[in-house]
Amino acid sequence: MRVVLVEDLYLLREGLTHLLTAHGFEVVSAVETGPELLTAVEEHRPDVAIVDVRLPPTFTDEGLQAAHEARRRIPGLPVLVLSQHVEQLYARELLADGSGAIGYLLKDRVFNATQFVDALRRVAEGGTAMDPEVISKLVESNAHQEPLGTLTAREREVLELMAEGCSNAAVSHRLYISEGAVSKHIASVFTKLNLTNSNDTNRRVLAVLAYLNSANLD
Known part of the structure; x- marks a missing residue:
């Protein structure tokens, strides 16, 4: 399963890359900004994208907006969004197109590798994976x-x-x-x-x- 990852924190980006590789995923691109995400998904056409909500330059909702744009360019692209905190409005925006293949997890879930990988697979297969706190x-x-x-x-x-x-x-x-x-x-x-x-x-x-x-x- 081919993955594009966007995360601005180097250590987390590298950690996720190693975790995914260890579980049989192929990380075809690991980038740190929204524009780089859009370039990567159009170039690689991944099975799923993992997107941090807050990205440079303002660290507000650049990741979320990039995820929306990626799904506009590639309809139905499965996206798993990671967030430091529960942002209810972001969850609603993600689900607005009604097409599924969406996940929203708190970053803490990454530390449970089994839970995280299971959620990623569900999203890639067209399902949903919403954090229990959301x-x-x-x-x-x-x-x-x-x-x-x-x-x-x-x-x-x-x-x-x-x-x-x-x-x-x-x-x-x-x-x-x-x-x-x-x-x-x-x-x-x-x-x-x-x-x-x-x-x-x-x-x-x-x-x-x-x-x-x-x-x-x-």
Whole structure:
């Protein structure tokens, strides 16, 4: 799997490169600015891009804007964004196009190599990988909004874990319920969100996007 990485901190950039290489990824380009990211993705057409939110020169949202532009130039480009802190507005902006293949993790997650690599693979395969701390912030603001307000408490729990990128088996393990029960809850979520005319993978992504985009983050 081919990766383009943009991170302005040299030690973190090198550390990520070594970590990814050790787990079988090919880092085709590791750069430190937004413009360099755009050049790299157009040249290499990677399977996934890893982008730091805050990049030179102002260290505000240059990485986020570069990620948007990269996905505009290469529609559907999977992007995993790394941030030092939970930035709810950034999460909403990332999900605005509704196409999936997006991840948003706090940089602390990088230190758990297994968790980080699993999240990267999910994003590269077209899914979502949202940091649990981001999810918890969104839960506080969207629980009563339609159509999510029609979900039961258990269905919301299942959907939150889906947003983190959990498989049915992982949801079963986290909630101490059977996989059969998980499947029933997910089917109910799909029905209540009117996601009935697509395959299960697409419906899973669409359900997560509906959940995350419903939050009042402004």
